[in-house]
Amino acid sequence: MENKSYWKGLAELEETPEFIHERDKEFAEELPIEEIFNSNFVQKPRARRDFLKMLGFSVTAATVAASCKIPVRQAIPYIIKPEEIVPGLANYYASTYADGSDYCSILVKTRDGRPIKIEGNSHSTITKGGTSARAQASILSLYDKARTSAPEKEGKIIEWSAADSDIKNQLAAIKTKGGNIRILSSTVLSPSTKNLIAEFGTYYGNTRHIVFEPMSNSGIISANEKSFGKKLIPGYNFDRAKVIVSFAADFLGTWISPIEFTKQYVTNRKVSKAKAEMSRHYQFESNVSLTGSNADKRIAIKPSEEGDAIIALYNMIAGFAGKTAVTGGKVSDKAAKSLNKAAAEMWANKGASLVVCGSNNTNSQILINAINDILGSYGNTIDLDNYSNVAQGNDKDFSDLLTEMEAGSVDALIIYNTNPVYSFSKGKKFGEALKKIGLTISFNDRNDETTSFVKYHLPDNHFLESWNDAEVKLGKYSLSQPCINPIFNTRQAADSLLKWMDSADDYSNLIKKNWEKYVFPTQTQELSFQSFWDNCVRVGVYEKAATATTTFAFAGDVNAAASGLGGKKSDGMELLIFESVGLGNGKYANNPWLLENPDPITKVVWDTVAMISVPYGKENNLVEGDMIEVSAGDFKLELPVVLQPGMANNTIAVAVGLGREKCGRAGNGVGKNVYPFVTMNVDTMNYSNSSVSVKPTGNKYELAITQTHGTIEGRNILQETTLSEYKKNPKSGNHSSEEFEKIDGVTLYPQTIHKYEGLRWGMNIDLNSCIGCGACQVACSAENNVPVVGKDEVRRVHEMHWIRIDRYYSFAGDKERVTKESHSNAIGLGNQYDDVKDWEDIEVVHQPMLCQHCENAPCENVCPVAATNHSSEGLNQMTYNRCIGTRYCANNCPYKVRRFNWFDYTTADSFPWNTYNKSEGVAMMIDDLTRMVLNPDVTVRSRGVIEKCSFCVQKLQDAKLTAKKQDRPLGDGEAKTACQSACPADAIVFGDVNNKETAVAKTREDERNYHVLAELHVKPSIGYMVKVRNNENMA
């Protein structure tokens, strides 16, 4: 199969004049050369005298500066050194990142007593060592200065003891009069906390615990109650599914347990000659989600069409099974064709297929349950016995609470780790209702939108400062342990509850007791509880074997469900609210690493955008950055648009997660809050709206988007094939390798041929596994002290990420090979693309791009000071202290991965406030507290030097040294890069390619292995695996 044409953005596809102008420029930014030469200073008649004055001043200043004494530095040892700490050596503690519906079992790397990096914990069978961008970035929020530093009463600092006695008195008074106490929290994964809340309820009486999740899945819970009498979210096994159909469930990005599902999903996406099988994945959705971008076939449907699409699928499956059809199910021909194919394939793979739906609509979920029931998914790909404990939000409970509050019948409200004033559609109403309550307490970590309405603000510890436990799925326990003493005067929320119950216990003891009572008896390996406990703390998890699955009879009413679902399709504009992959529901909106982590699809940073379809944009003369006003009901919002290929027509999709007003310096006022668009649909929250109106306001807005900051100019960067082609010929789709291998060894400079007598580092990235989630980007920033530059700087193409994930689009079914001719023909097409191409039918490839550590590196021979050169282990080394900032290397790099420090982003230079501070995010590293997150093994770069991926050389050196100290050879997989260990999809393999036994050396022999821009003969150290799509005959 010939290759097809790929493009990063619309401008590139259509070769707009602005794009060509930008593309042909050497630097993205205009250099002010003319300006300087025409300036007053240069044109002044007596410039010579000024020159002499300045020369004199500089010499004097230099002399004075040089005569300064070297500062006296101190070395302060411990008084009694803890046995396990060796200064300069990192310790790893197993812990758990569990926040609301996020869960990740982690290892915390601490250096000299401060946590500096999160790694995945491979002992967990849930996350299996994978992480997410949020788990990686959570370490930065430990050092967030916006966290409240002491308990407050009505905005004034108060002693803990005073707050305790105040609150205890008031609670006692409420107890005597039989008043109502409510505890409002996000999903609590900790069985000990759940226990404690229950005990608290018994202690004070009339207490209810309400769980609120802004992006709710309560439709699934109530559907399962109605279908099987089980009020829960089941466990899903994507690894057992050969055919997956997803209706807008972004299970790789945001839905229920994305890290777990990613690990499962990629097991069936990796292809080798030994296992030339892949799962089939259909995605029906309105926006382009992360999951949709990885699907073999994605079909764009409007949110209002979803109900009918589900009904149609049900009817087809019911038809196979000889059951009666339900009414409704009228869908477009295109969707019907794909649904037919999907239904047939699932029926052929009964028991090995899975249908999931991201909707919060109970009726949709009942029908999905019915389909899965007919397909025999229960007990195979869906597990109701080993259920999940995440995403336990209950919309009905929450709306009841609001009614109660407004009626004045709540006497005390305790808010724990949730922020409904921001994240609930009627947040303002909630805030007003809060004022009616006599006793309001918030445990939130900062004075956020909700907390500013409460009387007592008793800040909770950060999870890295706390003991805790979690049970993410039935019997899958994990522990959190503190890795640092509380930085501020904070106290764990559970300890506060214990204090008010007059308990002498503290929470860490309570956890231990609970584990002794409930968990320890379930195992037989350890004889004493202490050794069991010690082992659990060390490993971080304790996992019981899965409970045997039982059979459940489906008892849902499909007809009722269908009648509430079908025939909703509207022709007008529709709005879809979805959860951002990076920022989640908005809790971490003050985290600069997440703010600057590009959205996997739009590649927008630091902003909320309205994604619209390309034809809609063209019809209405909208281009990227034009502002539109979206109004639904009585709520209006002005948003910049992004023309998104693949979007369903006449649909706007906007992500939640930004628009915070009170989260801290970095996140305040960034983007827009779109939660007010969410509506209440009987008992569940509804994230789509089919009656919105849109009008362009004529305003313009400059978005910070990283996707267009580089072009491919029609080069053959991506290689892909289909599964059947691959089965016929494993080399199919791989164009570059053979063509250019024959010129190997031909050189004009034989003296520069590298020998690599020791190790030779190399990497391989599997394009089939990479889902584009962006965890690697945050991990890289954390490991390598990569600075955050802020929105303005990204607009000026100054972003600093060492690894970026390039996202390429292509028209599905486009099989033209890109040649210079065909490309210029394509240019000639211009706007005619509209006529010939289906803008909704788009395929996406995610390609991580980082320094390729070329053997014949073009950057190396242009450096005038040899600041970048080649190591004997194949690393393209960048030496900051040698770099003088000519940027010739960046200019000469074909992969555009070199980054220049235009400003002193991390304040490496000595004057603390002498930094670029135009945007608040830039100066995040100026305060001493935030600097504690910096990796002490990596130089903090100063202004004026180039930096780029080093293959995490500090980790490689460390692995080598460990082997040398232990007097043994280096094993395969001991040296890992940060991106590799963060990846939840195991897409990255790294190691010594000289040793033929290593995993990475074996990938070199694989037929799918190719090098990007092999035709340049730069001989990169990174190989990519040809993407294989299983997309034939999907309609």
Place this chain on the structure above:
Amino acid sequence: MTFYYKPSRIAELTRVSAKIVFLFSFVFYFNSSVSNAAVSVADGQKLYANNCRSCHVTPDKDQVLVGPSLKNIDKKRSEAWLISWIRNNVALRASGDKDAIAIFEEYKKASMTQFLSFTDDDIKSIIAYINDASNKVPVAATAPTAGSAGADEENADSYTGILWVVVVVLMGISFLIFRINNNLRHYAGEKIGDEIPEERPFFKAIFSKGNVALMLFMCVMFLGYWMVKEGQGLGRSRDYQPIQPIKFSHKIHAGQNQINCLYCHSGAEKSKVASIPSVSVCMNCHKAIKEGPITGTAEIAKIYAAFDNNQPIKWVKIHNLPDHVYFNHSQHVKAGEVACQTCHGPIETMDEVKQFSSLSMGWCVNCHRNTGTTFEQNKYYEPLFTRLHDELKTGKIKHVTGGDLGGTECQKCHY
């Protein structure tokens, strides 16, 4: 000329010294390889230094530290008793052994560390060493077995000094000869009756245009050289010897008492930093030793103050590297088996520690270029660098330097 001479001279010197070091390492190698019997004095010495020395003086002296002197201990106690005492003195006391209890009482019930992992041969080796050392006359601390770069630079510097003197003398002589020649020519001219050029006064001659220009040129050259040299030296602090909060003497501890460096700087073997010992490590010995030979109780009292008041001692850091340099002690001490003194100088002779080496990049790189590594011994290298292994076998090369293994590349220290 001298400027050009110096580097090559250094290179020559370092080559010579590297050869010497190499020869010495051979001697040591054979030394250790012949004495591989189960019980050996050398093993005993090593074990003694690592485990016993922090509480007992070397067996050639008769002095009480924390525990008694062990001089001629083999004559006081039976070997069997010593073995059981050293391995587990608690058990021995518990068994009711009178001698054991008596010692315990004598030393204020300060319990001796148990060495459960010692084999009989280990303990016999220690006893053999004690026996051997007891019969020797006490000697002053030996000079460091350092070698290579630091010392060479020292030599090179004194050599340069001599060269300068020679240059000045030669210049003086040539000036004299020039004057004499001039005078002679003058008198000869007078005698022959040639036209005698008008004699210019000495000062006028000196301040002729040409000379002034030459002197100016030389001034500029000198200033330039001086600026570059001083500029390079900015931030370098060789011989830096700050006043420390406690007058701690390495001479007494490491020199006279021969406490192993790693007893206090335990991080050197494991970590990036050698680490300053915590106060509790000082207390291990100073619980018992309350008075020192130089400062009496005054300085030791500061340790007690720090311990009692829970106030750490704020030592002044002597060896400072810039942020863009990565240095790892364990890489050198454990993997490279470099002696502490190679970089830190004769620390055991210093009352007050000063920065012995320049810590300049040239200094680092010279050592990486010239010094042999543990390439042959360390199994890490077994599967790697086949060519170097072959060349060592065939004798084409004598040793493998850090530079041969990529040790002079930028990203070995800068990342």
